Amino acid sequence: LTGPDAQAAVDYLCCSNINKGQGGTVYTNMLNKNGGSETDLTVSHIEPCPETGHDRFYIAAGGGSSTRDKFHIARVIDEKQFDVTLTEHSSEFGMLSVQGPNSRKILESICDADLSNEAFPFSTHQLTTIAGHQV
Numbered sequence: 001l002t003g004p005d006a007q008a009a010v011d012y013l014c015c016s017n018i019n020k021g022q023g024g025t026v027y028t029n030m031l032n033k034n035g036g037s038e039t040d041l042t043v044s045h046i047e048p049c050p051e052t053g054h055d056r057f058y059i060a061a062g063g064g065s066s067t068r069d070k071f072h073i074a075r076v077i078d079e080k081q082f083d084v085t086l087t088e089h090s091s092e093f094g095m096l097s098v099q100g101p102n103s104r105k106i107l108e109s110i111c112d113a114d115l116s117n118e119a120f121p122f123s124t125h126q127l128t129t130i131a132g133h134q135v
Contacts, residue, residue, distance in 0.1 A: 001073070003084035006055040010043055013076055018043050018057075025125045030072065039069045044125045058125075060095055111135075 001009060010018045016028035025044040032038050044058040061069040074086055098107055104115045113120065113128035120126060127134055 001086050002049050002054050002056040005082040005084050009082040009084050010057050023124050025123055038072045039065050
């Protein structure tokens with residue numbers, strides 16, 4: 001999601017505070033107009049668009065609900081007339097969640113990044129390399 005209204009759009013769509021700055025990742029719910037939960041997902045504030053300088057957000061939805069989530073987001077963008085572009089990247093990326101008390105230790109054994117709390121704080125994101133692939 002990118003554009004002049006990208007921050008305003010994610011702030012409206014999400015019930016958590018998404019304004020964490022570039023590098024921040026937030027687990028959140030998106031609610032419908034009746035206050036019911038539409039979905040839970042993560043929103044990451046990634047580097048600005050190189051062509052325009054506009055904010056960009058990577059929205060990672062679960063595989064089973066991603067199509068419905070995309071339509072919900074697109075509907076809200078249209079209804080509220082946010083000046084943003086929502087681009088689908090599902091066919092280009094995969095997502096594997098490694099979670100739990102030993103997750104950093106497991107990942108450090110296969111990647112070249114320092115995954116300590118100091119270098120990679122909770123609720124942030126960064127690119128690294130695993131088996132020669134950028135992840």
